[in-house]
Amino acid sequence: MIDQLHLSDPPSFLQQELVHGLHRALLGRHRPHERLTCQFQDKGARPLSLAGHVGFDSLPDQLVNKSISQGFCFNILCIGETGIGKSTLMDTLFNTNFENFESSHFEPQVKLRAQTYDLQESNVRLRLTVVNTVGFGDQMNKQESYQPVVDYIDKQFETYLQEELKIKRSLHNYHDSRVHACLYFISPSGHSLKSLDLVTMKKLDSKVNIIPVIAKADTISKSELHKFKIKIMSELVSNGVQIYQFPLDDETVAKVNTTMNGHLPFAVVGSTEEVCVGNKMVKARQYPWGVVQVENEHHCDFVKLREMLICVNMEDLREQTHTRHYELYRRCKLEEMGFKDTDPECKPVSLQQTYEAKRQEFLAELQKREDEMRQVFVQRVKEKEGELKEAEREGRFEQLKRLHAEEKAALEEKKRLLDNDLTSFGNRKTAAALLQPPGFTVNGKKDKDRKKWVELFCLCLMAQHTLNPI
């Protein structure tokens, strides 16, 4: 970058800071600025030529610096049958050992498992989320297999939309969990796509960037593979499935992308084990008949996949997700909720007004239902009351009443007897008291006992005090 500064302007300390930052960022790599053709022409702005070096060519670098400090995030969804090699491929792609669980084949429903990792390469920090399907294609009835996947993708869009519609929002700090790329693993039958594959991909093509890959490609021979790829692509086209096409509008990468578009779907082999080939250790799978090297382009398309997915088009994948898939979701969702951009008189309607109107409607609806329910309740109560009165009049409760009266009489009798007992006992007591000489009461013994009790009690208290001195 140093050669970009105009010689007549001595670099100020601010510029030097920027240059040092860039130096660190680029690690001394020089790259020539490619001159892009000027396609952007805004009406109302006059083109102007500059008489000298102004310095805003450092803007892209400022932008890049900011992004470095913020970090990036990327979310990949892997859909494929159990045991097809999704986790292994992720490990191979990102050169790490993600925590992998081997799933059983007996899951009752398709589930999704998302794991987030923080990766760093040179000075770029990437927050990678890998979402795997669990139990995909294992059920007997596969009709609803795609639904959990669609729900997951929609849920991520929904959370983003919620954040965007909040009043106090923080979009630049927000951890973007929307799925940027979907790797669909096709099993290497060599014949054609399964109906499950077609149905799932059709449901997902308007929600996410689909990149189909042929898994375990070391089981197919070269000629079979060629035929297989052609068959897959024609089936996708004839069923109207829109898979992700690598972008061709940027001339720097258009050529590479066009070539790669012709190699779709990529036939990949994943492996994290290293095998000694020649004098080097390479990632490979060892068979009795030979070694399949993962990074050998003659053996499989792994390198192509890594390049397209990560090195060349990661940013484009993110952009497509945001500008195409998310916008589509947002539009559908808001229209579903009843918002429009223009009302019947073609005046622009604000989101707020429509929201308020809907809210009033909803509250009115609630009120109406409440009133209805109240009415119904009152009605029922009246009916029941009427019924009971009717029954009473008819004399259905005669027996019940008689029983009540009998029980009551019995209880009264008992009470009388008890009262009698009480009074007779009272009489006996007073009679006995009169017969005793004074001073020597029936309770004399009791007095002595009481005294003893009191003495004992005092002793106890003293003992307690000595034991617990304050």
Added chain:
Amino acid sequence: MSEAVVPDAMVPPAVGSLYGEKAGGAIVDFSYVGIDAILEQMRRKAMKQGFELNIMVVGQSGLGKSTLMNTLFKSKVSRKSVLGTGQEKIPKTIEIKSISHDIEEKGVRMKLTVIDTPGFGDQINNENWYSIISVLSCKIFWQPIMKFINDQYEAYLQEEININRKKRIPDSRIHCCIYFIPPTGHCLRPLDVEFMRRLSKVVNIVPVIAKADTLTLEERDFFKKKIREELRANGIDVYPQKEFDEDAEDRMINEKIREMIPFAVVGSDQEYQVNGRRLLGRKTKWGTIEVENIAHCEFAYLRDLLIRTHMQNIKDITSSIHYEMYRVRRLNENNTAVAHANGVPEHHLTAHEILTHEMQDSDLPSTPSLPPPSPDLT
């Protein structure tokens, strides 16, 4: 498949230079994934999209605003230069007009919009300037400008909440407002303080001392010190704002800038021969003032701050802080207004209405407090 085939099919150099260092033969660095290639992808995307920058200049007429803009961008970007001086009479009302240019440098395209506020200060008779400044006449100055700034936020907000949104919402929000302080050498005028106080709440404001060639270095330092004190005393947060420093490195750089604010600038779009080189400057009988010489004036610092180092940061603060604050305010007001109206209002709440609503509520500008007089610098 039986012999060791060394993978040598690498990507063509256009993108391949991102791979690790290759020494001689094809040594594959297989621990390299390629995540850092995203930086290059981002840069390509940014270059293709182009950038937008909207600068507003505010100040009394005759302070050299148009010349400074032309000097900053080394071309005739100001409206005066486009339409010609002297063709416009002093307008009766304060009209805010903007003019856009597409400029390009080394493949980086930018749409620059310069917004003029002509006629500022021409309404009031100079004799009455420092005397009775009634609330009403003060409002004339900042009301249209605040309205303009908020209108841009409003336009962006409306685009953002559309159902069918554009792929790239055109950004007409004011990123930076350069406030020109006349070089009196004493202190800020109450009008300046009030203006900056209000503006700093909605936009990034960069104060500059205009026509700084009328101040000697000592006068300049004294003036700057006074201005900084007054800004601090009145709680005016100019760019770079202290609260938005992200980390220690940022803070260090920004502290250095904050110690130099306001920049004392001289503008010129004419070149003169100095020491065998052609430089932008102002030629007088007693010497030639070189605009880009930091010993003469601080234009170079201003240019570096605005363009070469902090442009992205300025835009970020506008979009993530000022715009968000406006949005919060707007949506909350809409809430309460609609609630009060007992139903759906017939018309939009325009920004103007919100502003007038705001104006009524805001406190009347009291005499700005001056810091205690400092001992004379000699």
